[in-house]
Structures are given as C-alpha cells and as structure tokens.
Amino acid sequence: xxxxxxxxxxxxxxxxxxxxxxxxxxxxxxxxxxxxxxxxxxxxxxxxxxxxxxxxxxxxxxxxxxxxxxxxxxxxxxxxxxxxxxxxxx
Amino acid sequence: xxxxxxxxxxxxxxxxxxxxxxxxxxxxxxxxxxxxxxxxxxxxxxxxxxxxxxxxxxxxxxxxxxxxxxxxxxxxxxxxxxxxxxxxxxxxxxxxxxxxxxxxxxxxxxxxxxxxxxxxxxxxxxxxxxxxxxxxxxxxxxxxxxxxxxxxxxxxxxxxxxxxxxxxxxxxxxxxxxxxxxxxxxxxxxxxxxxxxxxxxxxxxxxxxxxxxxxxxxxxxxxxxxxxxxxxxxxxxxxxxxxxxxxxxxxxxxxxxxxxxxxxxxxxxxxxxxxxxxxxxxxxxxxxxxxxxxxxxxxxxxxxxxxxxxxxxxxxxxxxxxxxxxxxxxxxxxxxxxxxxxxxxxxxxxxxxxxxxxxxxxxxxxxxxxxxxxxxxxxxxxxxxxxxxxxxxxxxxxxxxxxxxxxxxxxxxxxxxxxxxxxxxxxxxxxxxxxxxxxxxxxxxxxxxxxxxxxxxxxxxxxxxxxxxxx
Numbered sequence: 001x002x003x004x005x006x007x008x009x010x011x012x013x014x015x016x017x018x019x020x021x022x023x024x025x026x027x028x029x030x031x032x033x034x035x036x037x038x039x040x041x042x043x044x045x046x047x048x049x050x051x052x053x054x055x056x057x058x059x060x061x062x063x064x065x066x067x068x069x070x071x072x073x074x075x076x077x078x079x080x081x082x083x084x085x086x087x088x089x090x
Numbered sequence: 091x092x093x094x095x096x097x098x099x100x101x102x103x104x105x106x107x108x109x110x111x112x113x114x115x116x117x118x119x120x121x122x123x124x125x126x127x128x129x130x131x132x133x134x135x136x137x138x139x140x141x142x143x144x145x146x147x148x149x150x151x152x153x154x155x156x157x158x159x160x161x162x163x164x165x166x167x168x169x170x171x172x173x174x175x176x177x178x179x180x181x182x183x184x185x186x187x188x189x190x191x192x193x194x195x196x197x198x199x200x201x202x203x204x205x206x207x208x209x210x211x212x213x214x215x216x217x218x219x220x221x222x223x224x225x226x227x228x229x230x231x232x233x234x235x236x237x238x239x240x241x242x243x244x245x246x247x248x249x250x251x252x253x254x255x256x257x258x259x260x261x262x263x264x265x266x267x268x269x270x271x272x273x274x275x276x277x278x279x280x281x282x283x284x285x286x287x288x289x290x291x292x293x294x295x296x297x298x299x300x301x302x303x304x305x306x307x308x309x310x311x312x313x314x315x316x317x318x319x320x321x322x323x324x325x326x327x328x329x330x331x332x333x334x335x336x337x338x339x340x341x342x343x344x345x346x347x348x349x350x351x352x353x354x355x356x357x358x359x360x361x362x363x364x365x366x367x368x369x370x371x372x373x374x375x376x377x378x379x380x381x382x383x384x385x386x387x388x389x390x391x392x393x394x395x396x397x398x399x400x401x402x403x404x405x406x407x408x409x410x411x412x413x414x415x416x417x418x419x420x421x422x423x424x425x426x427x428x429x430x431x432x433x434x435x436x437x438x439x440x441x442x443x444x445x446x447x448x449x450x451x452x453x454x455x456x457x458x459x460x461x462x463x464x465x466x467x468x469x470x471x472x473x474x475x476x477x478x479x480x481x482x483x484x485x486x487x488x489x490x491x492x493x494x495x496x497x498x499x500x501x502x503x504x505x506x507x508x509x510x511x512x513x514x515x516x517x518x519x520x521x522x523x524x525x526x527x528x529x530x531x532x533x534x535x536x537x538x539x540x541x542x543x544x545x546x547x548x549x550x551x552x553x554x555x556x557x558x559x560x561x
Contacts, residue, residue, distance in 0.1 A: 003274035007181060007193075010174040013146055015139035022139035029272040030333070031222055032177055033195035036272050042135045055138040062146045065174050066153040068182050068254075070266055072274075089264055089377070 008065035020044040098151035154253030186231040188261035198244035217312040227312035270336030278336040280380035284387040285345035286352040299388030310434040317443035364429035393433040397449035400428035409557035422561035462529035465512040497546040517544035
C-alpha cells in the first residue's frame, strides 16, 4: 500500500464518466505544479455502503482543499485509487 | 461539450425538480444558470457523485473559489465540476502572528505577498523566498480579518489570486510550513519550542522561557530557514532538493515542566545540548517523525548551541559508498533524529543554524562531521578531519578518497592557519578565502554567511542527503 501526502491542489468530479462508473480526480502534492493524480472511483457494482464511503472521501477532499489542510491518501502500490484518507491536524 | 468558468454567484435547491441550480459568472447580474438534477432514474452511484458535486459547489461558493463546469452544448445540466485551479497554494490557515506559507513554482526571488480585501491592500515581505515556497514568520495583524485575496507579485510577475479567510487567532500548535515530497515519511526538519530545561546536575527541570516568547520562536525559525536555504553554502538547495523536504514547527504552550517535556539539558559553563532520547516520543504526540530537530530554547545563561548526530536505522535501507577504500553506508532513515539546541537569541549574522545542522545531519556510526575550530578528531569515523601523529609532521597532500576520488588536504586552513600544537588537519575548501562553515566562521574577512564547506564534505553530504531525501 502506498501513501501520497500533501495539500489538495485540484479536484474534478464526474458523476457519469461512463455508463457504469462515477469518478473524482484529485491532485495532491506540495505545489500545484508538483502534485500526484489520484482517483476515487465509484462503480455500479459497489455496494451501497462502499459507495457511500467513497462519496464521503470525495466530500472530505473538497473540504480539505478549501481549508488548505494536508491529507494522507492511501492507494495501491501500482494504482491511483484512493482506499482511505486522513486529514491531518491544522 | 461546453465549458464555463467563473465564480458561483448563487445556489438554489428546488424540490419541485429535485435540482440544485448554480449561477456562475463574474457578478450576480452576469451569470449563467446550470443545474444538477437528481433523477429517480439515477443509479445510486450517479446520485452519490451528483450530491458530491453539489457539496463541492457549496464549498466553492463559501470559499469564493472559481469553478470550471462542463455541460452539453444544448443544455445546462452539468456533467463535471473542477475547482482549485490556482498556480499558487496557500498552506494552512491564515492567522495573525502565525507562520504562513504559500507554495508555487517559478517564484521570483523578490516576490512579495499581497493581501487584498474590500477595504485595504497589505503587502508583506516574506522572511524566505524559494522558487517553490514563500514563508512568512508572522502574518501581520494589519491584514484585515475576514476574506482577502492573496497573491504573489514581483516586478513584471504576478500569480493567481486565491481567496483566503484571515483570522485573528489562535496560532497553531503544530504548523506544517512546507509539506515536501508527497510520499510517506518525507525527509523532515522540525523546529520545536522546548518546553522544559534540565539543569546541569541533572534530574531537575525548569520551564523554558521560550514558551512565553512566541514571537522570538517564530523569528528564530525564520533565521534557521534562511541559514539552511539561502546563504552562500547551497548544500540544501542544490538541484532544488529542498522542495522535497518537509518543514514543520511545534509550539505547545500547554506543556508543563516534566522529564518527558525537557528536550534540552544545560552543560557547563554556558552550553545547551539536546536530550536526544526524548525527541521521538515528543514528536510522536503530534504525529510527526523528523530526521533533524532544532530544539529552540529561551535560556540566556546557557546560550551556546551544540548538536548531536543522527543515529541511522541500520534495519532500514541504505546507500553504500566508499571512504578511503572502506565500504560504508548512508542510512535512509534515522532511528534517533539528529538534533541541535539553538537559543532564540542566536546571533543571526552567523552560520550557527547551518553549522549545527552540519553536525546533526551527520551520523554517529556512518560518518561524523565535527568542529574544525578545535584540535583532535574525536572517536569513531569522522568525515571532515584527520590527525598527524605529531604536530610537527607535515600535512599530507592527499587527505583521502571518497567514492574513488582523491581529495587534497588544506595546508593553510584558510588564512587562520593551524596552531603549531595541533595535529589535526582539514580538507581543501570550496572557498579558500573564507573559513569552512564547520570551522570558526566568525573569522571570515567579510561575512560569515559566505562560508562554505570543503569539497569532500560537500560531496559526502550531498550524497547522504540525497539518499535520505529520495528514499
């Protein structure tokens, strides 16, 4: 499991990316020009609670961006799908 | 697909059509209307993300952020929302008298921060400017509380303006000054206001005056950062490696006098050392892990700085190198961080912070960098000095080798010269006209801040820091 730590620089939300998935793209890093692209991908096959959990992460990323808080995003070693999120103390 | 960018002037929720309507444009009278409709036919996952879009728009409106939205050419129903697209990034809350940082790219050396509100424009000269980072030690209280637009500007250059909400306080206990590399455990330098001091004899503790002098702490942090990152010796900013270093400051005025809170110990007659075995546990309370810790204290009786080397973690990865043909390693992680005790009253015209970092960032086992203004090499493996058998023996031309390259000895020790009782000798300087920064830099003929390392120590330290920073 990998971690990406930093400030949320930019966020895009696409509810109907395709016919079976919604996607949020988030850039996390120390500066706007130096940020890693990660994703929160909600699939039509996700359970209700899994989907709600993913939505909650997206909402948290929005709040972290606006409040300029550092986040810690866990994701796979070889993929960019966020599996968990921590918002660090101010 | 069409795109529209602008400020959110108005948001309305209409139950009749199960939609959130958003008005986007430069002013309330000049805005386009778009909508996000929650349909009964929407799958759960679509509905969830539409709700997140509405949440984003709500936050963006409150924060004063522009958004970019996409929609089909022939209707106003949003298909995506983007926000946060600025070329600078304010870091953390904007609080009067607290640290404040803005990150970016290509920031000119003479950049200033400009805060603009409805009533006034306040220009702030930063305490530190790097191409990726602008740092202010204390955000001026002249900046009005409430919504401001902050931007960076320099002659012929300006950044985007970002809305920020300035508050009167309180300042943060833990302040991330710059986040560094976006990975787990970036190389971290921490500045800590020391809560308590252990007396020389040991076992008794008193409150450190620094906790009643927050402005002094902030000023000292600014000095340390300038020393590390802007003086002539560019060890920490070569190839912009400092853009990958995390800097954090901790000022916890709630801490009482106790053994666990005492990070500094008085040494006879007027020195202060760190209590290095306390540092990891102390930092862990704030969920921080550091490679080097600056323990900033307020003692006026024991105000001479000292440092303790790091202890590299031998159980973690390392990078090998050779010194005089012997294989050695640069450990990537520290089991005990390097540390230095620096008074907040430090003479800011000197290289104290960088000099002490030179000790602290070296290692007990994998290479010590020692003072050059005293004789004697010290125990263990020392990188930057050697000794002759007798003071009358000639100084060898060849000092030694690092990574197979030979480095010459300094026959002259700048213009200082070696005392005739000394057996120790040093390496050829990068700047032979000024003392080594690990020597008595106060003896520089012009400005101590211009002193540099010797060639071998610079190369060794570059490799050591890069091994850690790029771990």
